[in-house]
Amino acid sequence: MLSTTETADARGPQAPDAGSAPLSPTDRTRLRRGRHKQRADRAELYALLDEGLFCHLGVVVDGAPRVLPTAYGRVGDTLYLHGSTGARSLDTGGEVCVAVTLVDGLVLARSAFHHSVNHRSAVVYGRPRVVDDEDERTAGLRALTEQVAPGRWDAVRVPTRKEMAATRVLALSLAEASVKVRTGPPVDDEEDLALDVWAGVVPVRSVFGEPEPDPLLREGIGVPRHIAEHRSP
Amino acid sequence: MLSTTETADARGPQAPDAGSAPLSPTDRTRLRRGRHKQRADRAELYALLDEGLFCHLGVVVDGAPRVLPTAYGRVGDTLYLHGSTGARSLDTGGEVCVAVTLVDGLVLARSAFHHSVNHRSAVVYGRPRVVDDEDERTAGLRALTEQVAPGRWDAVRVPTRKEMAATRVLALSLAEASVKVRTGPPVDDEEDLALDVWAGVVPVRSVFGEPEPDPLLREGIGVPRHIAEHRSP
Numbered sequence: 001m002l003s004t005t006e007t008a009d010a011r012g013p014q015a016p017d018a019g020s021a022p023l024s025p026t027d028r029t030r031l032r033r034g035r036h037k038q039r040a041d042r043a044e045l046y047a048l049l050d051e052g053l054f055c056h057l058g059v060v061v062d063g064a065p066r067v068l069p070t071a072y073g074r075v076g077d078t079l080y081l082h083g084s085t086g087a088r089s090l091d092t093g094g095e096v097c098v099a100v101t102l103v104d105g106l107v108l109a110r111s112a113f114h115h116s117v118n119h120r121s122a123v124v125y126g127r128p129r130v131v132d133d134e135d136e137r138t139a140g141l142r143a144l145t146e147q148v149a150p151g152r153w154d155a156v157r158v159p160t161r162k163e164m165a166a167t168r169v170l171a172l173s174l175a176e177a178s179v180k181v182r183t184g185p186p187v188d189d190e191e192d193l194a195l196d197v198w199a200g201v202v203p204v205r206s207v208f209g210e211p212e213p214d215p216l217l218r219e220g221i222g223v224p225r226h227i228a229e230h231r232s233p
Numbered sequence: 234m235l236s237t238t239e240t241a242d243a244r245g246p247q248a249p250d251a252g253s254a255p256l257s258p259t260d261r262t263r264l265r266r267g268r269h270k271q272r273a274d275r276a277e278l279y280a281l282l283d284e285g286l287f288c289h290l291g292v293v294v295d296g297a298p299r300v301l302p303t304a305y306g307r308v309g310d311t312l313y314l315h316g317s318t319g320a321r322s323l324d325t326g327g328e329v330c331v332a333v334t335l336v337d338g339l340v341l342a343r344s345a346f347h348h349s350v351n352h353r354s355a356v357v358y359g360r361p362r363v364v365d366d367e368d369e370r371t372a373g374l375r376a377l378t379e380q381v382a383p384g385r386w387d388a389v390r391v392p393t394r395k396e397m398a399a400t401r402v403l404a405l406s407l408a409e410a411s412v413k414v415r416t417g418p419p420v421d422d423e424e425d426l427a428l429d430v431w432a433g434v435v436p437v438r439s440v441f442g443e444p445e446p447d448p449l450l451r452e453g454i455g456v457p458r459h460i461a462e463h464r465s466p
Contacts, residue, residue, distance in 0.1 A: 053350065112375075155430060198460065205439070212434045
């Protein structure tokens with residue numbers, strides 16, 4: 001399974017600047033346990049983040065953890081998040097942790113102990129910056145929209161001044177990030193290989209169905225190419 | 234999108250006991266914003282948790298949030314988590330937050346602002362209890378295994394004493410939990426309905442592929458029924 005045994009545990013020093021730096025520059029993004037493979041290639045981080053549809057954002061509110069599923073978008077080495085200006089969860093001013101997890105398969109071993117999940121997981125730590133510059137705010141919201149459906153931003157009505165004023169845009173550097181990947185068959189104990197138990201992997205994937213038009217859609221508007229060709233199985 | 238604008242923000246009082254209590258007993262599990270529907274039915278919480286494959290666990294380590302994808306299992310009103318006895322992340326002794334999120338569709342509106350994601354999301358808050366009783370520890374690990382593949386526990390080698398000793402099992406009450414659901418077409422502004430923009434929902438679902446036998450699988454062991462019939466598309 002996605003076991004907590006396979007996760008970095010130590011708190012590290014401050015992260016260096018992002019840019020072309022390799023991943024895992026701090027102690028807490030370095031894996032301590034487990035057989036899962038840690039990737040050190042920034043391109044793998046980008047690919048994973050670009051494939052994900054949403055993230056889980058961790059914040060601390062009044063000393064307790066809070067985890068929110070939320071949208072994100074990436075521009076270079078920056079992750080953009082957004083929320084209402086009235087939402088307190090994004091108003092903590094403190095550090096956040098963003099996790100994007102893609103599941104690829106159920107790993108069914110001969111022993112309960114060695115069950116696992118094939119997955120790709122990115123975790124980003126940092127203190128987000130509130131974006132004030134209007135151009136960057138627009139670029140961030142564009143990235144958030146494009147994350148859900150590439151090509152969408154140019155096809156829709158862009159935000160009004162009022163909508164922009166109601167939206168907080170946050171920028172999180174990808175400087176301190178880790179990527180963890182588990183692939184392949186189960187890893188059973190040698191002595192269990194003789195057991196009369198089926199073992200293997202059941203692939204899991206996310207697929208997109210036929211687009212369902214809004215009941216209020218005006219007649220004569222067909223499914224645009226950026227949707228029809230998007231994320232097809 | 235899964236906007237942070239749609240999430241409860243206030244910290245609440247202590248939660249009452251779980252059992253047959255309705256959901257949302259505290260301020261922080263009560264939704265403050267957005268059009269998404271909050272569910273108050275405990276059966277919906279169970280159904281969502283039973284459908285999920287893994288959760289995102291939020292903890293606070295040295296004052297900073299940490300989010301880990303990890304396995305879970307449910308028995309009644311208790312969620313079980315596990316990890317290595319050496320993993321520091323589960324050793325905080327403090328509160329945790331567990332989120333299980335299922336994505337059902339991309340909500341493509343006529344305006345960028347009203348884009349969203351149809352989803353079902355459960356969030357559980359609490360202070361997990363380290364399980365000492367061996368029977369409950371076994372029941373918890375059984376639930377964790379069955380979550381990934383129902384029927385699996387009875388088909389595999391159960392944990393040895395040594396494996397049990399290396400595993401920490403935690404129990405988290407479902408007393409303080411919320412369920413949030415967004416369904417249906419986009420909700421555009423009235424004046425945008427006339428725009429020449431396609432709007433609607435692209436369904437998203439998780440599907441399971443053909444089981445891939447472990448290369449080390451002994452000859453003559455076919456895919457068992459509990460796998461073949463499991464989570465078929």
